[in-house]
Amino acid sequence: MSLLHPDRLFPAEPATRAIARRLYDGIRHLPILSPHGHTDPAWFADNEAFTNPSALLIQPDHYVFRMLCSQGVLLEDLGIPARDGAGAEADPREVWRLLARHWALFRGTPTRMWLEHVFSEVFGTQERLSEANADAQYDHINECLKRPEFRPRALFERFNIEVIATTESPLDPLAHHAKLAADPWQKAKGRPRVITAYRPDPVVDPEYEGFIRNVEEFGALTGEDTRTWSGYLHAHRIRREYFKSHGATSTDHGHPSARTADLAAAQCAALFDRVMSGPASRDDAELFRAQMLTEMARMSMDDGLVMQIHPGSVRNHSAQTLARFGRDKGFDIPARTDYVTALKPLLDRFGLEPTLSIILFTLDETSYSRELAPLAGVYPSLKLGPSWWFFDAPDGMRRFREMTTETAGFANTVGFNDDTRAFLSIPARHDVCRRADCSYLARLVAEHRLEEDEAHEVAHDLAYGLARKAYRL
């Protein structure tokens, strides 16, 4: 028995499945472009062995531990360190056994598909995880991880990744990227394999922990007087150039909402002074973030960086979990998100500029057919990012295409983002998306809404061409 069926995710109807298979065969071996994600650049810069199966596959993966948490497993028992010290000493083998014991929870979820893809394709396991085989599978993976062919760079090559973007704060020195720049591996293919992306939230969001201190550090780093609006803006320009010199082709903005603003310069300066002089009011914080999206658009028109806007997540919903374990512990929850009103100030200013490119994401599926596809289907500056986060799964992907294609077509979308910290799952995630897209296209072909020769071209675009173009790779 194999964990992965060759026809997985294809529609059951035989004629449609046959079309899906043909489309998929044409694109399955294309290189992976990963233009947005959260892998650790140190992996590629240092190329050290991963430590153990639990540290690699469970502890950094919020999809995994949030599901376990929902059924009463304690984060500390999964080895996730609490501020009071709990969890730090968890035995990785025991953590693994917890996953095995609760394996049934993941039925029907993408986590199950991704992990079985990793087990099967990366580690050669063909048996379903269970309490009975948990130790054996742990030992097997653990042994693998010690071998050179399981080091980050070897996997990178085996995964056929052409380029991967990590995401860094403007305050990050980009030391790993700098180290990589000096390493022949990085340019073995003629272009950098690991690039960065500019994620300025820590110096753009007045509600970010340590915002004022961050802006001061931002000044120190750039030699600008970031206590003034003009110095602050200039620091961004300097830092964006620095990021570009480390391969960046994009910026990324993780705001609570998609609100934008287009204030007069004097208002901007006054607003900046207010947010820099103590805890900002909620309204000021929101307005400042809104204005900064427009400022970032203005800079993008000059330096060519593509903007990504990832709005709509209520971060750290559980106050208790935030207090005890810190950020990013699976308690980020989507919220209703408006785009049509929120984006108007920015779009009225720059929306028709041919050099501007903004990729919009959402965690509120209702906005796809109502707002995002109509917006991206007319504004030349707008593109639709792929289905994101909770929607990064076969049914989520199907709904994305069904709710956007009839209004925005394919060319206003940008291919797939794996958006993950879980490096080993990257091929799995791209494969799921390729299969889901081919399934969608196969239905169009089977229903005579698209000819098969065209579907092959579209499949290629969705798997490779659009990402390359949209992210200016």
Next chain:
Amino acid sequence: MSLLHPDRLFPAEPATRAIARRLYDGIRHLPILSPHGHTDPAWFADNEAFTNPSALLIQPDHYVFRMLCSQGVLLEDLGIPARDGAGAEADPREVWRLLARHWALFRGTPTRMWLEHVFSEVFGTQERLSEANADAQYDHINECLKRPEFRPRALFERFNIEVIATTESPLDPLAHHAKLAADPWQKAKGRPRVITAYRPDPVVDPEYEGFIRNVEEFGALTGEDTRTWSGYLHAHRIRREYFKSHGATSTDHGHPSARTADLAAAQCAALFDRVMSGPASRDDAELFRAQMLTEMARMSMDDGLVMQIHPGSVRNHSAQTLARFGRDKGFDIPARTDYVTALKPLLDRFGLEPTLSIILFTLDETSYSRELAPLAGVYPSLKLGPSWWFFDAPDGMRRFREMTTETAGFANTVGFNDDTRAFLSIPARHDVCRRADCSYLARLVAEHRLEEDEAHEVAHDLAYGLARKAYRL
């Protein structure tokens, strides 16, 4: 010709249908657990014959009369009594003929499926209802109802119901449940067959008709001084125990919104004083309901009752219908419902408690993928109730699974609720859900997203195991 095709609701694609059949065959004969509904406990306590087909199948069923009303049939002509006396004298046979004349309206609706299941499986009719056969069908059903095997307890046993929960106000003396307790039929299977559930809206919602009078009666009933906040809370504790002694394992809360609050004790007392001293302001009423959800959670942690929250219905939307016919006349309309912000106060207080169990329902499907699945997929205290009310139908059920499984899996759902007053439709409703769930699972299996052996286990859980566990039956 038969009214019920054995393959009804299964996917048309032959291989998928074959899987669905196999899954369904494994669970079709499981006993029915009905942990949330609105049947009349007097039926089971007194076991008297139902009066006539229209009184049994039309007049109590708002799904039936709202559709007829939408096409111009007057409620009074259906024998629904108006306050001015109209409707009281309607001839049940004429009412039945109205249903038959308008039978085509129900094409494609669950009402059609439920009623044909009742006609076919309960009464043995195999002919589609029409004006031509209306009288004959009326007579046939009417004759059946006089026979002992159509009395409530006989049908209860024939329907293979293991346990059914009714829903009562805290002010209800539970006389029928008490009568049942003394009847050997009630415990013939070792456990009670008919249990109650604690629905405190009349003493929790300051906008409920007669709220202040209700709270006073609540005091009289419990011997507590319900004019004080502490006495009022204590009355709840007393009454919850009383309900538990009549089998209750759950409470139920039908609020306009899902808003919760976590006020300091002094604020609670002051708020309580305000809502008890005359018509509450809208804001106070909403805040009081919000605080009471948190209080109910606190009590649940002590007494183990599972909480159900059914928010988001705008009750009695038509002022004219309310004035003339009273509540529950088919004019309750869903409204947009927020959960992520609304539930935070309660969840910040008790959301991680392992002993707390809250089942969330919605009439706003958009919240499934955006809010409810992400919340239930991480908070151990939260579970997702099944698709409810207007969504209690094959496509509604399919969307529920498609929008929740990828994020929350199956284990964070609780099986099916029939939630009905229409006793005879209970097997039909459970059967529709079992078929819909098996169809969903069959698609996962056919697309190799789940192995068939696992799908059999999941099907069993969805039909029986999860309800038993979630409702602590």
Next chain:
Amino acid sequence: MSLLHPDRLFPAEPATRAIARRLYDGIRHLPILSPHGHTDPAWFADNEAFTNPSALLIQPDHYVFRMLCSQGVLLEDLGIPARDGAGAEADPREVWRLLARHWALFRGTPTRMWLEHVFSEVFGTQERLSEANADAQYDHINECLKRPEFRPRALFERFNIEVIATTESPLDPLAHHAKLAADPWQKAKGRPRVITAYRPDPVVDPEYEGFIRNVEEFGALTGEDTRTWSGYLHAHRIRREYFKSHGATSTDHGHPSARTADLAAAQCAALFDRVMSGPASRDDAELFRAQMLTEMARMSMDDGLVMQIHPGSVRNHSAQTLARFGRDKGFDIPARTDYVTALKPLLDRFGLEPTLSIILFTLDETSYSRELAPLAGVYPSLKLGPSWWFFDAPDGMRRFREMTTETAGFANTVGFNDDTRAFLSIPARHDVCRRADCSYLARLVAEHRLEEDEAHEVAHDLAYGLARKAYRL
């Protein structure tokens, strides 16, 4: 190779497809009822030849030029005239070449289907449009347009249109309709072929360009003193009668929201005075529109005109495009729309009136299952308009049926509206809807949720009967 496959849009599963084919064969040749649209009555009154392929098929079609615009094609290069004179001189052949060059953008969109239907069925072209054949196709269509059988009336008859409604402002003299009335062609079938509809936005919406001037003109036209509330209302009654005498059976209301109001007469008069005495505040404008929906309902009860409410479009989202090119340039974007609260004042007043008929549309799909189907499924005055604008495509149509049928059935819907300026696409649009509806019905039949004999009746209703009845044609 043919551009149109006979099985297009039918489900791929063979048994289901066979049912869909049978259903479609029963209705494919039914005449077209087009009760809501935006064709130019001058076409039918004057029956002159269309000028060239681009002026006919590209420049008036916002679906076409918005997609091209989204990928950087300039509106002026498409021959859409800017206020600065750009675009006026564009060569229609060059415009056509732009369409051909970007033809791939339309893959998966309804525009592609509609245009290929036009190319194939109207002009007999069987080759996919490309840069290589662009000139030849242009020439071929251009030649056709010069022939008598491609004049508007000939096409009207060839398209088997029984009746078409255009949409006019109350200020429109209806000269074309008057000319038609004197032409034997108009009544060759015993009833008028081209009728008007009353769209009073220019004199109802205080934010409409020139509102006060429009209301004054409205007075001049009707001989009423439209500076007074009572004179203004009376002018509507006069003008509605005038429209009825030119065939109108309906009114149409394109408000930003679905808000209604039911103010006392004195409040109405005061509000009217305010909106007529200078720029109205946003609140007053919204309240006035809200009150006017209720006034229109009151008039409809007297004169029998069916009301259509088309809310929820944010018009002219791009300020730059509005300034340079004017209204209706593809930048109307849907917004979230509430119905349940918004409609209550009107419904509390007139919602149960048997003579009132209101057809509700939406650009916010989330309202279908949550608000619109529950409302239309109980209020006798309400019906659901078909999927509209961005949703006027196979998947949008499927979601419409899936989200409304289980609650509101079929009889509370009104058949199809093509709602288009693109006269040649009318048969294509109706054909897409007929195929989509038959596909939905075929799934119900294949899943034994509806018997095939009933599905044939429903298919006929959806294609013809419901529109005739709902629009009182």
